[in-house]
Amino acid sequence: MSYGLKRYKTSQANxxxxxxxxxxxxxxAIRFLERAIKEKEAKNLSEHKMFLRRGLAIVAELQATLDFQKGGDLAIQLFELYGYMLDRLTEANIKQxxxxxxxxxxxxxxxxxxxxxxxxQVQGQAAAAAAPAPTLAGPPTRRLAGGSY
Known part of the structure; x- marks a missing residue:
């Protein structure tokens, strides 16, 4: 990855x-895991493992940052699903x-x-809430040159 692209992506994330x-x-995570498959198919094992580890690290981070206080049942379900994914990725690594x-x-x-x-959906609701309320009045009238309407 070029230096400029790396800085842009860092800025985007920040x-x-x-x-x-x-x-x-x-x-x-999807991009890294797709790349891991491509590298395995190309017999680039060190690259394959690197991309697999990166994808695995993202899934582990998604799991670790769940907020059970705010997320409730959804957070619990995601925790279990991420755990399942981590198990699958570990198995993929062990069994190739x-x-x-x-x-x-x-x-x-x-x-x-x-x-x-x-x-x-959330952004649409926020935009609708921030939009000015419609008025019942028609468009503003403008004076024409010479003072008439």
């Missing part, structure tokens, strides 16, 4: 909202089974789409 950061994490990685990618992709929809 200035992102919590919702956008969550989406970036999902996208990153790429199908396990594909299962995790599919699960992450499903969750990513759900989070994207939720973020769009």
């Amino acid at each position: 200035t992102a909202s919590r919702e956008d950061l969550l989406i970036l994490l999902y996208e990153g 089974d790429m199908e396990q990685i594909r299962i995790v990618i599919k699960n992450l992709s499903t969750l990513l789409e759900g989070w994207r929809d939720a973020v769009r």
Whole structure:
């Protein structure tokens, strides 16, 4: 990755909202795991392991940062799902089974789409709440040159 692109991505992560950061994490995990499969297929084992570890680290971080006080049952379900994904990735690493990685990618992709929809809905509600209230009056009238309406 070029220096400029790395700085841009760091800046993007540092200035992102919590919702956008969550989406970036999902996208990153999916990208790393897809790359792990490609590197394995190309017989680049050290690269494969590096990308697998990166994807695994993101899933572990998603699990570790769950807020059970605010998230309630959803947080518990996500904790269990992330645990399942971590088990699949560990098995993929031990048995060199790429199908396990594909299962995790599919699960992450499903969750990513759900989070994207939720973020769009919340942002849409926030935009609607911030929009000025419509008025019943018509458009403002303007004086024409010469003083008539």
